[in-house]
Amino acid sequence: MRGKTIMLQGTGSSVGKSMLCCALCRIFKQDGLKVAPFKAQNMALNSFATSEGLEMGRAQVTQAEAAGIEPSVRMNPVLLKPTSDRRSQVIVNGRAVGTMTAMEYHRFKPRLREMVRETYEALEREVDCVVIEGAGSPAEINLREGDIVNMSMAEAADAPVLLVGDINLGGVFASLLGTVMLLTEEERRRVRGVIINKFRGDVEILRPGLRMLEDRIHIPVVGVVPWMDIDMEDEDSVTERFERTAGRGDIRVAIVRLSHISNFTDFNLLSAEEGVSVRYASRAGELAGADIVILPGSKNTIEDLAALRANGMADAIVRHARSGGLLIGICGGYQMLGERLLDPEHSESRIPESPGLGLLPMDVRFSSGKTTVQAEGTIDCAGGWLSGLNGLRVDGYEIHTGENTFREGCVPFLRLTRRGGEAADRIDGVCNAEGNVFGSYLHGLFDQGGFWRAIVNRVRAARGMDEVEGAAMTLKQFREREFDRMADIVRRSLDMEKVYAILRGKA
Numbered sequence: 001m002r003g004k005t006i007m008l009q010g011t012g013s014s015v016g017k018s019m020l021c022c023a024l025c026r027i028f029k030q031d032g033l034k035v036a037p038f039k040a041q042n043m044a045l046n047s048f049a050t051s052e053g054l055e056m057g058r059a060q061v062t063q064a065e066a067a068g069i070e071p072s073v074r075m076n077p078v079l080l081k082p083t084s085d086r087r088s089q090v091i092v093n094g095r096a097v098g099t100m101t102a103m104e105y106h107r108f109k110p111r112l113r114e115m116v117r118e119t120y121e122a123l124e125r126e127v128d129c130v131v132i133e134g135a136g137s138p139a140e141i142n143l144r145e146g147d148i149v150n151m152s153m154a155e156a157a158d159a160p161v162l163l164v165g166d167i168n169l170g171g172v173f174a175s176l177l178g179t180v181m182l183l184t185e186e187e188r189r190r191v192r193g194v195i196i197n198k199f200r201g202d203v204e205i206l207r208p209g210l211r212m213l214e215d216r217i218h219i220p221v222v223g224v225v226p227w228m229d230i231d232m233e234d235e236d237s238v239t240e241r242f243e244r245t246a247g248r249g250d251i252r253v254a255i256v257r258l259s260h261i262s263n264f265t266d267f268n269l270l271s272a273e274e275g276v277s278v279r280y281a282s283r284a285g286e287l288a289g290a291d292i293v294i295l296p297g298s299k300n301t302i303e304d305l306a307a308l309r310a311n312g313m314a315d316a317i318v319r320h321a322r323s324g325g326l327l328i329g330i331c332g333g334y335q336m337l338g339e340r341l342l343d344p345e346h347s348e349s350r351i352p353e354s355p356g357l358g359l360l361p362m363d364v365r366f367s368s369g370k371t372t373v374q375a376e377g378t379i380d381c382a383g384g385w386l387s388g389l390n391g392l393r394v395d396g397y398e399i400h401t402g403e404n405t406f407r408e409g410c411v412p413f414l415r416l417t418r419r420g421g422e423a424a425d426r427i428d429g430v431c432n433a434e435g436n437v438f439g440s441y442l443h444g445l446f447d448q449g450g451f452w453r454a455i456v457n458r459v460r461a462a463r464g465m466d467e468v469e470g471a472a473m474t475l476k477q478f479r480e481r482e483f484d485r486m487a488d489i490v491r492r493s494l495d496m497e498k499v500y501a502i503l504r505g506k507a
Helices: 017-030 058-067 102-124 151-157 172-182 185-190 203-217 301-310 313-322 332-336 385-389 450-462 475-493 496-503
Strands: 005-010 035-038 041-043 047-049 055-057 078-082 087-092 095-101 129-133 161-166 191-199 221-226 251-256 276-281 292-295 326-330 340-342 353-355 362-365 371-379 393-400 403-406 411-419 422-431 437-440
Touching (some): 017 035, 017 129, 035 058, 047 393, 058 475, 102 151, 129 151, 185 191, 191 496, 292 332, 326 332
Parallel strands (some): 005 129, 161 191, 251 292
Antiparallel strands (some): 078 087, 087 095, 340 353, 422 437
């Protein structure tokens, strides 16, 4: 073992690998190490545009922020973005190289192995240690051939492995034992510790089971991590976030849950605002009573809009807007607000043309080109309530295909000042004349806190409630608080002396 890396693998998907990697990144940073995250291959619709305009998964972005370093596409050299049940867009080193079926990607994957290894080694040379995240389970027998993200990555990095099991799912001892038994003898030697995650209750109750597990697999349990009420970004749509209400208050926000929802990390800060509750809505009836409805990003805008029409959600969204309710569209949700969606090249959908919701007088034309760029701008609105925010700075990034054609009746409210590191002067967001329907391509529109505070205060004023004053919390402040809370819990839950010994190749 080279003593510069540690890898977390899991008994399955959504066992908490991403969050634990994030916690370790923060702990190592707190302890004075320069640390970087790495995941060879990520499958997620939550993505990010780096300062170079390259696309990577948001899980490694969050881990980089916990580590206190700038996100780099080298931390996630391969990103798969599902476009349907059978096909995914394949992004290599931050650039889309095509859309492939599972079998096509299986044949393509061996060409990536050497690139992944070289990318990892270049990253490792620049830091004191690397926290590597696996994907799914290393015991998936059908995926072992051609693997680039689990045990083959551990071998390439000469990394010791901590195996994570989720006790909240049930059957954690069987899943840990079964995973270890399905590994080869060489792979089992790499597993230096086991972590039981998401435990609720008194850990003393687990002691007999922990001893029995260690006797069976001859690998130490390095800790039991409790269920953490930490609001961190989710890697993808396998998340409990969609099933619960976040925040408490009378201002009700409903985010439409799309089949191909993407970048729903845009909304993590919303429930931190005083008096706001946020839920995801899958049925038309769940929009009833909402003060604010949000249409999020989509990897397949036209087909997601067709699904909204089929289940009655589209009509409910239009009724909400026509009755004066606030409606916000981000990226793909912004595109849905227009009058026509055109995809003559079938770059995103099998459907060449579709009517939009007809709430903003604009058309959207998709093409094979893709915008991935960081951007910043200011609120700049000629009239209406948004003009009271003129000069307010916002920043974030764009990841989308499609360009908008605006017609009379679209009121610009967001003007970019920089785009991709260069000066810009272009519209990135418009609203209707009434000011209750607006949209933008800018992911991160709410991250500075002030824009979201103004939206919520408008609802408060309309309902005769007192407005909230003072500085709004920014997403950066919110994340820093959550990183430290999570690191404190994980540090207390793990045998960190053992973890450091494993990291340094001494255990």
